[in-house]
Amino acid sequence: MAFLEIQGLKKVFPGTGSRPDTVVFEEVSFQIDKGQFVCMIGHSGCGKTTILNALAGLEKPSDGVIVMDGREVSGPSLDRGVVFQSHALMPWLSVTSNVAFGVRSRWPQWSREKVRAHCREYIEMVGLSGAEDKKPSELSGGMKQRVGIARAFAIRPKMLLLDEPFGALDALTRGTIQDELVKIVRATQQTVFMITHDVDEAILLADRIVLMSSGPRAVIAEIVENTMSRDRTRESMHHDPQYYRIRNHLIDFLVKRSRACQDPAVRTAHDSRRPPAVRPGLDDAAAPEPIVQAAARVANLR
Numbered sequence: 228m229a230f231l232e233i234q235g236l237k238k239v240f241p242g243t244g245s246r247p248d249t250v251v252f253e254e255v256s257f258q259i260d261k262g263q264f265v266c267m268i269g270h271s272g273c274g275k276t277t278i279l280n281a282l283a284g285l286e287k288p289s290d291g292v293i294v295m296d297g298r299e300v301s302g303p304s305l306d307r308g309v310v311f312q313s314h315a316l317m318p319w320l321s322v323t324s325n326v327a328f329g330v331r332s333r334w335p336q337w338s339r340e341k342v343r344a345h346c347r348e349y350i351e352m353v354g355l356s357g358a359e360d361k362k363p364s365e366l367s368g369g370m371k372q373r374v375g376i377a378r379a380f381a382i383r384p385k386m387l388l389l390d391e392p393f394g395a396l397d398a399l400t401r402g403t404i405q406d407e408l409v410k411i412v413r414a415t416q417q418t419v420f421m422i423t424h425d426v427d428e429a430i431l432l433a434d435r436i437v438l439m440s441s442g443p444r445a446v447i448a449e450i451v452e453n454t455m456s457r458d459r460t461r462e463s464m465h466h467d468p469q470y471y472r473i474r475n476h477l478i479d480f481l482v483k484r485s486r487a488c489q490d491p492a493v494r495t496a497h498d499s500r501r502p503p504a505v506r507p508g509l510d511d512a513a514a515p516e517p518i519v520q521a522a523a524r525v526a527n528l529r
C-alpha cells in the first residue's frame with residue numbers, strides 16, 4: 228500500500244428545488260508515495276479543491292476512501308498541513324503567534340521558549356526573520372503566503388496540502404517563493420499534494436502531475452510522470468528538451484483533451500480507476516498512447 232491511497236472518490240452536491248444533484252467528480256483513484264510531490268491540474272470547477280479538502284478531512288466524500296499511512300482519513304488532523312490560496316492567517320495575531328498556534332496544539336507539553344524557538348526556525352526557513360512581531364496587515368501578499376507555509380511546515384505534518392498557494396502573487400514573488408518551496412521540500416523530503424493552474428509550476432515542482440478532465444462528472448484522465456532530473460531549477464529547466472515535451476503535453480490536454488472524457492464513447496473506453504501513466508518527456512514511441520487521446524482521435528475521425 229502506498230503512503231496515501233485514494234480509491235473511488237466521488238462527490239455529489241445535492242440539488243435544490245428543481246436543480247438536480249451535481250456529480251462533481253467520480254472514480255478518482257491515485258496514490259502518493261512518501262516523499263513524493265504530486266500536482267493536480269484541471270479546469271476550474273472540476274473539483275480540485277473539493278478533492279484537497281477531502282484529503283485534509285474537511286469535506287466528506289460521497290463515496291470512496293482515503294487512507295494515509297495505513298489510517299483512514301475521517302476528519303482534520305495535525306498530520307496534514309494545509310496552505311490555502313487566501314493565506315487564512317489570524318489577523319489579530321503576530322507572525323510568531325500565527326505559526327505557534329498549531330505548534331502548541333501539536334506539542335502541548337512544550338515550554339513557551341521551546342515553542343518560540345521552534346517557530347523561529349520555520350519563520351527563518353521561509354525568509355521572514357525580523358518580521359516575527361508583525362501582524363498580517365503589515366505584510367505583503369508574498370510575506371503572508373510565506374507565513375502560511377511556515378505554519379504548515381512547523382507542525383511537521385506527514386503530508387502537506389497546497390491549494391494554489393501562489394495564485395494571487397505577482398510573477399516575481401511567485402518565482403522566489405517557488406524556489407524556496409523547492410529547497411524546503413527537498414531538504415525535508417516532505418510529501419506534498421498541490422493544486423495549481425500553472426503548468427510551469429507543476430513541471431518545476433512535481434514528480435507526478437494528475438490531470439483531471441473537465442466537470443461535471445470529472446475523472447482523472449491521466450497521470451503524467453515528470454522524467455526530468457529532480458535537481459531541475461526554474462533557471463535551467465527550459466534548457467532540457469523534456470521540458471517542452473511535457474509542457475506541450477499539459478497545454479494540449481488543457482486546451483483540447485480535457486473535455487474528451489465528456490464524450491460517452493471516450494468515457495466507456497476510459498478506465499478512470501486506473502488512469503494511464505504517461506511519460507511525454509521521454510517522447511518514447513513505445514509508450515502507450517493515452518487512452519483519452521486515442522479515443523479523442525477516433526472521435527475526430529468519425
Ligand SMILES: Nc1ncnc2c1ncn2[C@@H]1O[C@H](COP(=O)(O)OP(=O)(O)OP(=O)(O)O)[C@@H](O)[C@H]1O
Binds near residue numbers: 275278
Ligand atoms: N458546498 C458546495 N455546494 C454545492 N456545490 C459546490 C460546493 N462546493 C463546491 N461546489 C461546486 O463543485 C464544483 C467543484 O468545485 P471546486 O472548488 O472543488 O473546483 P475547482 O476545480 O477547485 O475549481 P477552481 O479551479 O476554480 O478553484 C463547482 O462546480 C462548485 O460550484
